[in-house]
Amino acid sequence: MTDQPLTILLLEDQSLVRAGMRALVQISEPHAHVLEAASYEEAVAQAESTSIDIAFLDIDLKDSRSGLDFLRWLRVRELDTRAIMLSGRAEKDIVMACLNEGASGYILKDMESDGVFRRALDTVFQGSIYLPASVIGRGGFSPALPAAPVPVSPESLGVTGRALEVLYYVCQGLPNKSIARNMGIEEGTVRKDYLPKLFRIFKVVRRTELLIEVSRRGIAIPQPALLPDTVR
Known part of the structure; x- marks a missing residue:
């Protein structure tokens, strides 16, 4: 990542979950400018007024339009925003559908501990891609493993x-x-x-x-x- 502070958008409709995510993001990236949105419309408004570096998008919003719809909105407008999907579902077909739409990561919200979630965030902020074990398969970097893989340049x-x-x-x-x-x-x-x-x-x-x-x-x-x- 660059030395400039990141602008990060959190699209999550549950305020308590969003607050917890914000706290973890600020631990990993203390200088980041963190924006919040509780709906598709709020996320669009944020993206139209501010250049967003990374967007963490809840797939299942309590709305007619989802985080995946917002991802499509970003890609149609060719915005250079890195989109990381958030979900409680780990099915491979769901993850692959998000990747096909232009996501560059997928983090499970129901991880066992904040430490694992923080490791996922650190992976994203270091410029790598975090995906669940259901996609990368046996031996890959997954929430079930105690340590990240040895980095390869x-x-x-x-x-x-x-x-x-x-x-x-x-x-x-x-x-x-x-x-x-x-x-x-x-x-x-x-x-x-x-x-x-x-x-x-x-x-x-x-x-x-x-x-x-x-x-x-x-x-x-x-x-x-x-x-x-x-x-x-």
Whole structure:
């Protein structure tokens, strides 16, 4: 993450849960500017008035529109907001649906202790992806394990330069069009050159599988401004 304070949105309709989340977020990121929303409409209003770095979105709101609807709203407008879904449900199909819509993480709200939830938050703030065990499978980084995996650097896997930038934006949940705009390149270059290269390196065939591998290996992806000045 950058040295600038993060602007973080908490979309959660239960005030007590939201207050507890706010306290944990401020422990992990004490300088963050934390915004709150209890509904889809409030979240939209916050996003329209402020640039949000990370949004923690409750999937099941007591509203006609959900946190997943707000995620779709973010992606349609091509906003560079990293969206982390919050839910009490760990079914793989639900998690995968969120990843397909552009989420870049999924945290279970019914974890056994605040310590585990804080570890999930720390994983997100360090630039990696947190996913439940139902998705990353046996041996991966899951709430049931006592410790996080040994971090792997993307450079050690051969992911450097522009390919590393693309990996960062993929992990942000951005579509190819937004990635190309941010990098000043053609969308076809992202789709035909960089994504296939990343798929080969991680031995996957689609973007959701790439996110799962990043989570499983505990890879933290630096923001493009922090990337070393390498030959591209």
